């Protein structure tokens with residue numbers, strides 16, 4: 001028996017104007033709902049990016065205190081963080097000696113800063129931290145011009161260059177970043193004490209975290225690591241130098257602090273080798289993910305200017321905040337060793353007599369005006385006594 005086939009009936013579509021209008025209205029609302037959602041997501045992304053960028057740039061030094069007429073030296077200030085540091089100090093009325101290795105670039109920066117600040121008290125001075133003789137000549141000229149120094153900013157630096165030697169035969173990064181500044185600071189201590197209360201700011205780096213003071217191979221002769229070896233060691237040396245110096249200067253009214261400026265878009269990576277397109281990508285990303293040089297100068301500026309830091313010494317700052325140091329960056333035995341070794345390398349007499357009778361009430365004492373000439377790498381031949389004598393008596 002065959003089953004009866006029931007014919008399928010299709011109901012004819014009846015045009016319903018109300019349903020059509022409701023459907024259109026729903027569609028319309030749907031588009032707007034999507035647009036609003038997209039807009040909200042866009043705004044949220046923008047807000048997060050803005051906050052992230054603010055966070056990356058770090059805090060700004062906002063106190064308005066001026067330092068009219070204060071005598072300042074900033075090393076390596078024709079570009080980057082140093083130039084921005086000088087710009088802000090010039091706005092606040094300082095008399096600034098710009099210590100740079102390239103006089104032409106220094107002059108261009110000096111004129112630009114004078115134009116922007118109307119501060120005429122800016123001076124172009126030659127200083128090559130890779131030559132101990134140049135350091136001594138710089139100091140001799142400065143001392144002939146000024147009897148006081150209120151602020152010294154040890155900013156200049158090089159990073160991850162191929163292995164080369166300074167004029168005195170020392171590994172370039174250790175020589176420029178640490179030894180040059182070590183000699184400069186020591187030779188200027190009398191002028192700093194003269195201006196007490198005065199300050200020293202040392203620009204180090206978070207790269208010190210990867211650093212070790214390699215006592216057996218300080219000049220990286222046996223093994224040279226551009227960044228994790230020599231650069232990190234030199235930046236760790238900056239910190240150990242700060243700690244030791246702050247102890248030696250206790251009670252003198254001269255303070256010394258060091259800092260990491262952040263990851264900053266400057267010329268510091270000039271020795272970075274990579275294909276052109278990689279460099280372009282990094283440069284584009286750097287616009288967003290790195291600090292501007294102006295933002296990079298803020299921690300140095302706080303250390304240089306903030307009245308609330310008067311008297312505080314021997315500390316490490318990043319993003320304008322004080323940070324504790326890892327054990328190998330606060331090892332005083334290493335700091336003592338490095339200090340003694342550095343004295344020998346730059347040809348300074350020991351600040352601490354070997355018999356140990358060094359400090360009285362925490363003040364720096366020492367052997368007065370012993371000539372420095374004749375030490376290893378001293379480069380002191382033919383200089384006037386003024387240029388080679390360290391007055392290390394407490395004042």
Ligand SMILES: NC(=O)c1ccc[n+]([C@@H]2O[C@H](COP(=O)([O-])OP(=O)(O)OC[C@H]3O[C@@H](n4cnc5c(N)ncnc54)[C@H](OP(=O)(O)O)[C@@H]3O)[C@@H](O)[C@H]2O)c1
Nearest residue numbers: 076077080081101128129130156157205263264266267268
């Ligand atoms: N940028 C960062 O992300 C970063 C991070 C951590 C720490 N730092 C530290 O910040 C400091 C400033 O670096 P920057 O980023 O502003 O770099 P930069 O733009 O390369 O500036 C470095 C300055 O140091 C000068 N300099 C180099 N060798 C010198 C020498 N032998 N004698 C005298 N001056 C010398 C340079 O002069 P020329 O122009 O003539 O070479 C330049 O003026 C450095 O100590 C660096 O280690 C930077």
